[in-house]
Amino acid sequence: MNNFTLFAANAIVVLVMASVFFIAGRARREPYWDTWGVANLVICLALLCYMAGAHLPDALRGALPNGLLVLGISLRWRAARQFENRHAPLALFFLPLALFLVLSAAPLAAGSYPAFHMVTNVIQTAIALACAYEFWRDNDDKSLSRKGLILAYGILAATFIIRFAQALLVGDGFVRQMSLDTILTIQLYVALFHFLASSAFALTLAYERDAQKLHHLASHDGLTGLLNRRAFEAEARSFLERNPEQPFALAIFDLDHFKQINDQHGHATGDRTLEACAEAFRETFEQSAIIARWGGEEFVALLPDLSPVEAALAVDRLRANVAAIAVPTQNGVMHPSLSAGLCYSNAKRTRDLETLLSVADSGLYAAKKRGRNRVEQVAVTAA
DSSP states (O other), X not given: OOHHHHHHHHHHHHHHHHHHHHHHHHHHOOHHHHHHHHHHHHHHHHHXXXXXXGGXXXXXXXXXXXXXXXXXXXXXXHHHHHHTTOOOOGGGXXXXXXXXXXXXXXXXXXXXXXXXXXHHHHHHHHHXXXXXXXXXXXXXXXXXXXXXXXXXHHHHHHHHHHHHHHHHHHTTHHHHTGGXXXXXXXXXXXXXXXXXXXXXXXXXXXXXXXXHHHHHHXXXXXXXXXXXXXXXXXXXXXXXXXXXTOOEEEEEEEETTHHHHHHHHOHHHXXXXXXXXXXXXXXHSOTTOEEEEEETTEEEEEEESOOHHHHHHHHHHHHHHHHTOOEEETTXXXXXXXXXXXXEEOTTBOOXXXXXXXXXXXXXXXXXXXXXXXEEEEOOOBO
């Protein structure tokens, strides 16, 4: 394909993907889809201006399409920040365009077109790398789609760098040979790949993130953010299967007099109490612990790789941390308390989850019977 056809192919792809983004925005009501759609429309307009360059006034032939491309990529940068839930004021993303207009004015006025293209490609490189960086910052999710987006923007930035180097090295000959430029042809093929790949990866990354959200909603308690009962049982059984020799403790907890908290202070205070207790669980226990809201005011925790003494100390530390919580009420503050039943198992003792839950529950019952706000440890029989 010649360069004119490649410009047209890029414009068609960008326009089609803009329509896809707008449709996604209507269905999902998330702002970044509309921003991506508008960015693609601006880029499409830039490509059309490149195609019509021979018919534009000399003053606009370089400035208009390149300025539109700078704005379009800047809006893609804004969409990337919105996608990652970062602050993205619209005014910020017009700054690259303002910078382009200021820095390119002198080269254009002097007729120094190589200098103009160097300025243009430096700015475009910076914005493309900024887009890649926004997706790289959240790379902890190990998503292949995210890596694809980073690669797509990185390759686009590389083409701008090559164009900068070409303008720097070739000088005035750079402008004269642009219509037959092989590097421009390669850049247009790369751009076609970029627009297809970045759009596809953005859509699939959104799908992956939605799937993760649904999984989280299905496996976690909506109020406390801890695992729910079903997810705890699944993770606990998985731990037992993967670590047949590793010792662990299992504890069941119950907030003392929780019904009175709801009755005297209201359910909103009860919810705040549960949330504060959940945070105490997260802060007290190691990350390897499996913690869940068992139901109502009950919690459960599996604590791996602890000795009986260490487990007892950890659970009592949690009890003390919960007792130190100050929950605001209409009449001041309220300090909740927690009772717990604890059991311990290793390779020589039973590792049946139902049995261990029953044993821990008997300890919880004993803690309540003996005055509450205490921990009772119950021995587990041999396997």
